[in-house]
Structures are given as C-alpha cells and as structure tokens.
Amino acid sequence: MSLVAAGATPLDCGAMDASLHPGTIARLRIPSRALEGCVYAYLWRDLAGEVAGPSAPALTEAQCQSWFPATPLCGLSWTLSGRVRELGLGGEPGDWLPAGVLGGPRSGPRRFQSTPDGRAFMVAIRPEALQAMTGLDIGALKDRMVPLSVIDDPAWRALDAAMREAGDEATARRTLEAFLLPRWRTVRAAVLADDPPPRGYAGWMQRLALRAIAAGHGRSVRQAERRIKQWSGQSLRALRLVSRAEAAFHEVRRRDEDDDAVIWSALAQDHGYADQAHLCRETRRLSGFSPEELRRRVAEEEAFWAYRVWV
Numbered sequence: 001m002s003l004v005a006a007g008a009t010p011l012d013c014g015a016m017d018a019s020l021h022p023g024t025i026a027r028l029r030i031p032s033r034a035l036e037g038c039v040y041a042y043l044w045r046d047l048a049g050e051v052a053g054p055s056a057p058a059l060t061e062a063q064c065q066s067w068f069p070a071t072p073l074c075g076l077s078w079t080l081s082g083r084v085r086e087l088g089l090g091g092e093p094g095d096w097l098p099a100g101v102l103g104g105p106r107s108g109p110r111r112f113q114s115t116p117d118g119r120a121f122m123v124a125i126r127p128e129a130l131q132a133m134t135g136l137d138i139g140a141l142k143d144r145m146v147p148l149s150v151i152d153d154p155a156w157r158a159l160d161a162a163m164r165e166a167g168d169e170a171t172a173r174r175t176l177e178a179f180l181l182p183r184w185r186t187v188r189a190a191v192l193a194d195d196p197p198p199r200g201y202a203g204w205m206q207r208l209a210l211r212a213i214a215a216g217h218g219r220s221v222r223q224a225e226r227r228i229k230q231w232s233g234q235s236l237r238a239l240r241l242v243s244r245a246e247a248a249f250h251e252v253r254r255r256d257e258d259d260d261a262v263i264w265s266a267l268a269q270d271h272g273y274a275d276q277a278h279l280c281r282e283t284r285r286l287s288g289f290s291p292e293e294l295r296r297r298v299a300e301e302e303a304f305w306a307y308r309v310w311v
Helices: 127-134 154-165 169-191 201-216 221-232 236-257 264-270 276-287 291-300 302-309
Strands: 025-029 039-046 065-068 074-081 084-087 093-096 100-103 110-114 119-125 145-147
Touching: 025 302, 039 169, 039 302, 065 302, 074 154, 074 169, 100 154, 119 127, 119 169, 127 169, 127 221, 154 169, 201 221, 201 236, 221 236, 236 264, 236 276, 236 291, 264 276, 264 291, 276 291, 291 302
Parallel strands: none
Antiparallel strands: 025 039, 039 119, 065 110, 074 100, 074 119, 084 093, 084 110, 100 145
C-alpha cells in the first residue's frame, strides 16, 4: 500500500459524513481448529444490520466505503445482498464486482464502495493453502480481484452458488467450512510441517521460511526464496515489510486502548525502522496514509472498520 495525499480525494467527505455509524455490523471471527493454517479469519460486514425504523440515520456515501491495507493473505468474498465496486484511491468508480470474487495478496491499499443494503462474508486465507487446494498461481493473482470461476473446478463453482444463497453469516460459515475441511485435510501435511503458525504475520512468515529451507535439503538461499514466492506470491522481503507494519499497527491500537501516548520516533525504533520518516513512508505505501492520519481515521471513520476488527 504514487498515492494521493490523505484527505485529498473527490469522495472523501467531511468528518460528519464519514463518522462512525451506530447501525452497521463489522466482525472478525477465528476459524475452527481443524482449519488452522488454512483460514486466517472470517470477516462479516452488514451495513444495515441494526438500523431500525424511519428515524434511523441514513448511511452516507462515505460510510458505505471500505478501506483495506496491503496484505500477504488471499481473500474469498461473497456479497450476499447489495452490490460492491472498487474505487480508485482518489475515489474514481470502477465496475461493479461479481457477487463471488477471489483476491490475491495486495502490495498496496484498496478502496471499495457498497450500496447501503450491502452484506458481505469475507475470508482471509493463507496463500500457500489456497495454492495447494486449487493449483492456482498465487503470483499471477497478486494485486488482482477475479471471479471465482477462475478456479476451473465444478466443486468450487457449486460452492460459489451455495455461498451466494447463504442468508446470513452463520450459514455462510458453515457452508464454507463443510467445503474446505475435506480438501484441507488432503493437503495439510504437505503445507504444514508441524503445528499451525501462531496468529500474526510474523509467525506465519517465519514458518513459511523454515518450510522453504527444509524443502531444499541444504540448497541455496535463493532457491528457498523462490519457493516462498511460489507459495505466497510475494518475496520474503515484502512479507517482512508487511509483518513489521502489522506489529507496529497493533502496538498503536494497544496504546490507544490504554490511553497511552504514541511517540512515533520511539515506535519506529522499536519495530526496526531506520527512523520516523521511514515509518511514515512505509505506512503510507501500505495503507495510503501517514501514521497519524491513519490512526485518526481508524478511530473516527466508518470506512476503516476492517482496521478496527483486525486485532
């Protein structure tokens, strides 16, 4: 995640238009233990979930948007009601997306807009697990969103149809897990050499690197890095950058919750950045905003719901 300056986009409304809305729902749920190492998390977004009665405030255009940062994970997403389209970082509207989409790892931020009746079930899935279950080239999916039909398998097409018919979050989760579990069991031993990695990008990245080294039986570091890129779609360096950014973000969130001051220069030093300016450049590249601007938006703006639940 060249980016536009924070706050300088045509669809960015004032604080009143973008502020938190009392009726929306945003949730992150952890998968069942049987899918650890495969599914990282489920996200549920319901824009009209708890709005009731004619006196409920209407959602503004800005509140119907969603910002996501760079991520090494792949994503499966189903829009169960309403429609979703991607926006350029400057707010330029794109085409409406299919109800079921597959996204590869992202090297930068993405911005989306939903209709006010939007309800979506999203799955963050580890790229090496998706590759093992589908045979997809993860590198070819980097920074792309494609229809799920790219997986040329009747069973996956049937899953896509069933997920579109799921009426709620619980049904969507049960449907997906019933589909993934038998497929994950057949490839799990090849993907995981031992127990699943701990939560967080850092532990996953370290396990991926160890697996790549072990698979080479003493071969070169360059060959291990090629294997990492084959499984994850990104270089080890790119994974390290986003891992470091996630750790810094979590510390900022913890400090905010404890009402502790954030000293950006100290945060940069603690997390291995060269200096505060380096932290600012990397944060802007991965999220689209400076650290302080991102911190404010996460706390105050509806569109940054994914950041608030990603803990």
